[in-house]
Amino acid sequence: xxxxxxxxTYLADEAIWTSSTQKxxxxxxxxxxxxxxxxxxxxxxxxxxxxxxxxxSTTGLNILTGYTGLISLGQAGFMGVGAYTVAxxxxxxxxxxxxxxxxxxxxxxxxxxxxxxxxxxxxxxxxAIATLAASVFLHFIFAEWEPVTGGMEGxxxxxxxxxxxxxxxxxxxxxxxxxxxxxxxxxxxxxxxTRVGRAFIAIRDRDISAEILGIPLLKYKLMSxxxxxFYAGIAGGLFAYFYRVVTPESFPLSMSIFYxxxxxxxxxxxxxGGVLGAAFMTLVPEALKLLTxxxxxxxxxxxxxxxxxxxxxFGALIVGFLIFEPHGLAEIWRRVRRFFHLWPxxx
Amino acid sequence: MNILEISQLxxxxxxxxxLQDVSFHVPKDTITTVIGPxxxxxxxxxxxxxxxxxxxxxxxxxxxxxxxGIKPPKRAALGLARTFQNIALFRGMTVLDNIKLGAHVHMxxxxxxxxxxxxxxxREEMEIREEVERRIIDFLEIxxxxxxxxxxxxxxxxxxxxxxxxxxxxxxxxxxxEPVAGMNxxxxxDMARFILDIREEWDxxxxxxxxxxxxxxxxxxxxAVLNFGQVIAEGKPQDVQQNxxxxxxxxxxxDIDDLRKRLNPDREAA
Numbered sequence: 001x002x003x004x005x006x007x008x009t010y011l012a013d014e015a016i017w018t019s020s021t022q023k024x025x026x027x028x029x030x031x032x033x034x035x036x037x038x039x040x041x042x043x044x045x046x047x048x049x050x051x052x053x054x055x056x057s058t059t060g061l062n063i064l065t066g067y068t069g070l071i072s073l074g075q076a077g078f079m080g081v082g083a084y085t086v087a088x089x090x091x092x093x094x095x096x097x098x099x100x101x102x103x104x105x106x107x108x109x110x111x112x113x114x115x116x117x118x119x120x121x122x123x124x125x126x127x128a129i130a131t132l133a134a135s136v137f138l139h140f141i142f143a144e145w146e147p148v149t150g151g152m153e154g155x156x157x158x159x160x161x162x163x164x165x166x167x168x169x170x171x172x173x174x175x176x177x178x179x180x181x182x183x184x185x186x187x188x189x190x191x192x193x194t195r196v197g198r199a200f201i202a203i204r205d206r207d208i209s210a211e212i213l214g215i216p217l218l219k220y221k222l223m224s225x226x227x228x229x230f231y232a233g234i235a236g237g238l239f240a241y242f243y244r245v246v247t248p249e250s251f252p253l254s255m256s257i258f259y260x261x262x263x264x265x266x267x268x269x270x271x272x273g274g275v276l277g278a279a280f281m282t283l284v285p286e287a288l289k290l291l292t293x294x295x296x297x298x299x300x301x302x303x304x305x306x307x308x309x310x311x312x313x314f315g316a317l318i319v320g321f322l323i324f325e326p327h328g329l330a331e332i333w334r335r336v337r338r339f340f341h342l343w344p345x346x347x
Numbered sequence: 348m349n350i351l352e353i354s355q356l357x358x359x360x361x362x363x364x365x366l367q368d369v370s371f372h373v374p375k376d377t378i379t380t381v382i383g384p385x386x387x388x389x390x391x392x393x394x395x396x397x398x399x400x401x402x403x404x405x406x407x408x409x410x411x412x413x414x415x416g417i418k419p420p421k422r423a424a425l426g427l428a429r430t431f432q433n434i435a436l437f438r439g440m441t442v443l444d445n446i447k448l449g450a451h452v453h454m455x456x457x458x459x460x461x462x463x464x465x466x467x468x469x470r471e472e473m474e475i476r477e478e479v480e481r482r483i484i485d486f487l488e489i490x491x492x493x494x495x496x497x498x499x500x501x502x503x504x505x506x507x508x509x510x511x512x513x514x515x516x517x518x519x520x521x522x523x524x525e526p527v528a529g530m531n532x533x534x535x536x537d538m539a540r541f542i543l544d545i546r547e548e549w550d551x552x553x554x555x556x557x558x559x560x561x562x563x564x565x566x567x568x569x570x571a572v573l574n575f576g577q578v579i580a581e582g583k584p585q586d587v588q589q590n591x592x593x594x595x596x597x598x599x600x601x602d603i604d605d606l607r608k609r610l611n612p613d614r615e616a617a
Binding site: 014190191202213214215269 | 397398418420422423424428431437438440448449451452454457458460461462463464468469472473476477480512
């Protein structure tokens with residue numbers, strides 16, 4: 001049960017963790033994240049890196065769609081901008097990864113602002129179509145601007161490096177990706193307990209009143225686009241370093257839908273939801289493959305039968321979530337927490 | 348001195364004349380009320396002052412300077428705060444966050460400061476929290492609900508939270524669009540007391556739209572009556588009450604004496 005929760009300062013009251021129990025759990029989580037690469041198999045490590053990248057990009061899209069209420073189908077395009085920036089810079093300048101990643105984020109943010117310009121006039125599905133057009137346009141640039149993007153062949157790049165250290169293996173990349181994901185989440189958490197984040201939520205809930213209450217809509221909508229694409233750009237840059245090859249097909253439209261689905265399955269406007277959604281969307285298809293492998297000894301025909309079923313099962317799981325848990329995975333987590341806040345009493 | 352002067356304001360949507368040649372003034376440090384039947388143009392008038400509607404003709408002067416061309420967010424920063432007829436709280440936020448949002452224009456933290464929550468950004472958040480707690484939450488007696496999401500609150504409390512949010516804007520003119528609509532008697536009395544206290548303690552001019560005649564006549568210093576987009580009377584409550592045009596606008600032509608009684612319930616009792 002939760003007791004002893006009284007605070008003496010406003011600062012303590014507005015802290016991210018308001019009890020020592022929460023701090024202990026978070027420290028444990030960090031310890032697990034730190035120990036994970038030393039224990040995990042190479043396959044799990046690979047998945048861990050993918051989840052980390054997905055968390056950053058999903059958090060970015062959550063800021064835009066979940067918190068500011070602007071639906072975007074451009075996330076994969078923004079990630080592509082980040083990935084190509086990293087690839088081009090590391091091929092042509094050999095700069096260390098913190099610089100290239102920052103550049104990737106900033107360039108993606110600039111593109112995001114351009115794509116976001118129609119958002120003052122259009123919203124909802126219309127905005128989704130406008131961002132869709134932008135992502136088609138970006139895809140065209142990736143494929144056709146050969147001198148810079150390498151055309152359909154794409155670009156291959158050297159591993160990330162810093163101070164002579166090379167981050168070649170998944171093991172090494174994990175120590176770039178996961179800290180950045182944690183940092184991205186802290187940034188977003190801070191955002192939504194301060195002025196700018198409140199303005200985002202106000203625009204989502206009632207844009208007209210928000211404007212009359214003193215929030216310039218265009219400025220904050222573009223700010224949300226910029227921040228969201230910055231996150232996407234970083235995620236795309238990490239993607240480039242992780243696979244070390246970037247082609248136009250690395251960032252298909254279905255990837256934008258993947259991230260939108262992650263935001264919705266996890267819980268719109270909930271940071272933890274973004275994390276859970278990203279993990280769900282990345283891991284469940286893998287888990288289903290694993291299930292097939294486990295079933296094969298008992299049922300030799302499993303691979304033949306299951307492989308076309310995987311997509312269907314995955315789709316059905318998403319539909320199931322929308323119907324039975326419309327507030328997403330985060331809502332399940334909240335229920336579990338509430339149970340323990342009251343335990344051993346019942347409300 | 349008049350803090351707001353509205354002169355010859357006209358607003359139309361296609362063929363509908365929402366406001367025609369509307370002129371009246373809001374004396375500083377008063378409670379000024381705009382009354383009128385449904386559809387008379389009261390909320391349109393508020394929307395013109397907020398800058399959400401752009402009148403085709405006429406002028407609104409605020410503290411002596413014209414408001415034309417100033418965008419809504421800037422008007423909020425100048426001290427024009429308001430509440431809305433259909434409660435316009437942000438349903439995804441707690442009561443406390445809703446109120447803090449009102450202080451948006453008085454804060455400076457930018458995107459990077461917000462992300463870092465360090466130094467000035469954090470200090471500013473704490474200052475706003477303290478101001479909101481001491482001046483507003485205590486004053487409006489809503490400390491027990493500060494952590495609750497606004498969507499879960501009863502109607503009367505939502506209205507009060509909206510008032511709190513408007514106060515966080517540090518208003519010079521507080522525009523209240525039907526502050527007691529749909530409330531029971533007790534809630535109405537609370538709200539009337541808050542409005543009077545705000546005028547006394549906050550150095551604020553109140554401009555109100557309200558249908559509850561008992562409350563309007565009790566607390567207003569100055570009344571303007573709108574009908575079909577035109578001002579048909581303006582003055583002190585007792586003068587407006589006696590004005591035959593006003594009575595006609597509200598109640599039609601038949602049996603003026605009976606209707607006059609209904610408009611002045613206190614007299615009837617006496």
